[in-house]
Amino acid sequence: MTEQPVLVYDGDCGFCTSCVRFAERRIGLRARAVPLQTADLAALGATRERAEHEVLWAEDGRLYGGAQAVARLLISAGPPWGAAGSLMRLPLLRQVAGWGYRLVSANRGRLPGGTPACSVPEVHR
Template sequence: MTTPTFVYDGDCAFCSTCAEFIQTRIPTRARVIPWQFADLDALGLTTEECEEAVQWVGPGGVKAAGPDAIALMLRDAGRAWQLAGGALQLGPIRLAAWPAYRWVSGHRHLLPGGTAACSLPQAQRDLLYPKDA
């Protein structure tokens, strides 16, 4: 695989809003795709990994999750974005980024654009919102 891929939760309105920001304002080469529409097997990802955090799969099978995935996506975008991505990878910032990411992830249903469905694991979303309905 030569094209990097950034995978997010397409059932979460907050995550989708963030992905739209990436697609319209951050010039990454990555394909930005909801995990629900991605070929997870081909990417070497599991549903559980994708429910846990955003994912980055780069050339050579480089994988990262959460703020580490965001840092790699930003570094891929070049120019000023590279600086932001590099900063996010610095020890003290990276150390603080994971708890911040987990807090946002756990509260995304309360953030602008979030919905109650954002807080549920996929299995529960499938029960509440069957795709065949």
């Protein structure tokens, strides 16, 4: 049996934390959610810079970021969420999902639950 997947998110961001709590309550998160501030990023094959830039999903020695991390989260939850996650992996929808993820990420400080601490540094946009 493989280890449980790990979801790495920005624990200082109210919006990100709210999204993780939503995934736990409503989607059925089947991963260990760890704030980037306490995660062993090196063990996951990630850098702090990448973890500050996007949510990460680590599973079976592979690392997914951004929209593809969200897709993996949805797939792991099973029906009905898994279908949406699978669609997000298709070539055209993968691009659309990536664009949508970047739009949300760049504006997470303005979204419900967001605070000034949620802002992504300009260098990452």
